[in-house]
């Protein structure tokens with residue numbers, strides 16, 4: 001047991017899917033895993049382990065934002081021996097050509113989060129995806145005929161930005177979309193020499209104003225999950 005995860009060593013698989021929403025974790029476990037067993041409900045952050053195509057896989061919510069996912073990633077890696085951390089999240093599009101329900105692989109994460117500025121004494125650190133997981137996700141998507149986009153994403157500390165228009169600077173510099181955890185996840189994984197990848201489904205667009213419902217964000221987005229599960 002760690003401070004935030006009520007499990008024993010061995011209860012959690014080496015590969016874990018990490019949605020922000022714990023109810024999406026429950027939906028993934030109940031929809032895709034054989035014999036899912038609940039290993040955590042501390043703070044309602046539901047975590048399950050089951051099998052997918054005969055391989056042991058876990059799924060657990062992370063909550064929202066860099067501090068929350070950093071706590072869970074740290075404990076999963078250091079206390080439970082997790083080796084492959086795959087975030088499956090929702091994201092807002094920054095580009096006209098990135099449309100609702102598109103899938104984006106985060107090659108790298110720009111951020112306005114202060115944690116790495118603090119960690120690296122004011123210097124820049126570029127949190128990047130693990131190449132092996134990235135390549136496997138690209139190959140899996142191709143074999144399943146699932147179109148994907150890939151590039152730089154923005155990990156924001158704000159969901160409701162004071163200046164809505166501020167996204168346009170990132171958009172101009174080629175950033176594809178916004179979410180709130182990847183820079184933290186990639187940094188913690190790198191620190192501990194384990195693998196991480198973020199797969200996102202576009203849930204809304206800052207460009208067009210389109211949105212999906214919270215129920216859709218909880219229980220759809222199957223293509224992203226089907227790619228992630230093949231990485232186990």
Ligand SMILES: O=P(O)(O)O[C@H]1O[C@H](CO)[C@@H](O)[C@H]1O
Pocket residue numbers: 019020021063064065088089090091159178179180181217
């Ligand atoms: O759908 P999840 O994985 O929670 O991801 C996105 O959704 C939340 C905001 O609604 C943030 O956590 C953001 O990163």
Ligand SMILES: O=c1cc[nH]c(=O)[nH]1
Pocket residue numbers: 090091092093159178179180203204
């Ligand atoms: O962090 C997020 C996630 C989805 N949509 C957004 O606008 N921001």
